[in-house]
Amino acid sequence: MAQTTSLAENMSSSQSITLRIARYNPEHDSTKTFMEFQIQYEKWTTVLEAILDVKKHFDHSVAVRYSCRQATCGSCGMIINGKPRLACFTKISELNSNIITVEPMNNFPIIRDLAVKFERLFDTHHKVKPYLIRDDTEISTNTKEFLQSPEELEQYIQFSNCIKCGLCNSACPTMATDSSFVGPQALAQAYRYVADSRDKGKDDRLKILDDSHGIWRCHFAGSCSQVCPKGVDPAMGIQLLRGYMLGFRS
Amino acid sequence: MRESIIMKIHYGTALAAVALVAVHILMRLTQGFSESLEYDSVIANYKFLPYAGMLEIILILLSIHGFNGLRVILLELKQGKTYEKAVSYGCVVAMIALIAYGSRTIIMVNTGMT
Ligand code: HEM
Ligand code: SF4
Numbered sequence: 103m104a105q106t107t108s109l110a111e112n113m114s115s116s117q118s119i120t121l122r123i124a125r126y127n128p129e130h131d132s133t134k135t136f137m138e139f140q141i142q143y144e145k146w147t148t149v150l151e152a153i154l155d156v157k158k159h160f161d162h163s164v165a166v167r168y169s170c171r172q173a174t175c176g177s178c179g180m181i182i183n184g185k186p187r188l189a190c191f192t193k194i195s196e197l198n199s200n201i202i203t204v205e206p207m208n209n210f211p212i213i214r215d216l217a218v219k220f221e222r223l224f225d226t227h228h229k230v231k232p233y234l235i236r237d238d239t240e241i242s243t244n245t246k247e248f249l250q251s252p253e254e255l256e257q258y259i260q261f262s263n264c265i266k267c268g269l270c271n272s273a274c275p276t277m278a279t280d281s282s283f284v285g286p287q288a289l290a291q292a293y294r295y296v297a298d299s300r301d302k303g304k305d306d307r308l309k310i311l312d313d314s315h316g317i318w319r320c321h322f323a324g325s326c327s328q329v330c331p332k333g334v335d336p337a338m339g340i341q342l343l344r345g346y347m348l349g350f351r352s
Numbered sequence: 353m354r355e356s357i358i359m360k361i362h363y364g365t366a367l368a369a370v371a372l373v374a375v376h377i378l379m380r381l382t383q384g385f386s387e388s389l390e391y392d393s394v395i396a397n398y399k400f401l402p403y404a405g406m407l408e409i410i411l412i413l414l415s416i417h418g419f420n421g422l423r424v425i426l427l428e429l430k431q432g433k434t435y436e437k438a439v440s441y442g443c444v445v446a447m448i449a450l451i452a453y454g455s456r457t458i459i460m461v462n463t464g465m466t
């Protein structure tokens with residue numbers, strides 16, 4: 103009984119907003135245009151759900167990438183009211199606005215509408231060797247295990263939360279003009295492995311990053327850390343990584 | 353040259369410049385501003401070898417720092433093999449030219465060639 107009452111209360115809390123969706127097809131459009139939709143939402147409705155509502159009821163041709171709907175797969179990054187965010191992790195009610203504008207992420211080539219190409223992010227991520235490098239392995243013998251103390255784990259654990267959503271790369275001002283810059287996502291992952299006590303690939307990775315479009319092209323803007331939905335602090339990772347190169351860390 | 357070495361020089365020249373520019377400003381405070389810009393006063397400064405030497409070092413430090421900074425800005429603005437080579441060599445040449453021109457002034461005044 104109590105449940106029925108609260109459900110009815112919640113239903114009556116439904117409000118409406120204007121959802122503005124950026125439309126752009128590089129094959130035949132010269133500029134981005136916006137389409138507007140009136141959407142009913144509840145206090146828990148996410149921006150992704152609103153977009154899927156549009157696809158279901160108004161225009162199924164809106165291109166959007168998503169999968170997990172729970173901030174885990176890193177697919178649904180986009181610019182929501184001017185800021186890079188995950189659409190599945192952003193509630194309409196938290197935006198405090200009657201108009202919600204969604205656009206594709208900056209610094210990524212657009213495939214169509216809200217879907218962008220991830221090749222550069224995957225390439226730069228791959229470039230920093232995002233895996234443990236060492237000659238021996240714990241798989242080959244069943245007696246061996248690479249132990250790590252809580253303090254050693256603490257050195258890198260937050261960086262392993264990265265879901266490769268690319269929001270940090272989208273927020274980075276250097277990424278906007280430097281097409282060869284390795285970017286905050288890959289730099290933070292380089293730190294994640296360099297700071298891992300089990301890893302022996304530090305020199306390899308530092309060499310890769312010590313390039314005219316590598317780590318030194320970060321100018322401390324810090325916008326990457328502002329937008330990360332997983333609490334990763336790429337800006338700090340970059341400075342800690344620089345510490346190795348400047349001789350403050352070993 | 354490795355980028356980390358270039359950037360160590362970039363940060364090092366900035367730090368050294370802070371120290372030397374502070375001395376430079378303190379020296380200027382020993383007299384009134386308009387007085388310090390008078391012809392005889394300027395000439396006297398250049399003729400005082402330790403001070404002229406310091407000005408020369410500031411010139412070198414800030415030319416290296418400034419032109420490397422310009423190189424960084426230009427490399428981030430546009431990419432391409434030929435362009436990047438031109439930027440890097442262009443900045444080194446401009447840096448040497450500015451140091452040479454500035455040094456010429458300091459040396460000429462210091463040795464009484466004016
Ligand atoms: C003495 C005081 C100075 C200090 C402490 C200083 C420090 C710095 C630092 C730390 C950077 C690197 C910033 C980054 O990587 O984002 C930088 C960049 C730069 N500096 Fe200086 N600098 C000083 C004076 C100058 C002067 C007098 C000039 C001009 C001749 C200059 C020109 C530049 C340029 C063009 C850049 C590149 C822009 C950038 O990277 O943001 N600096 N400076
Ligand atoms: S560091 Fe954060 S913002 Fe950047 S890709 Fe990883 S999870 Fe996304």
Ligand code: FES
Binds near residue numbers: 171190
């Ligand atoms: S849909 Fe997976 S992170 Fe949003």
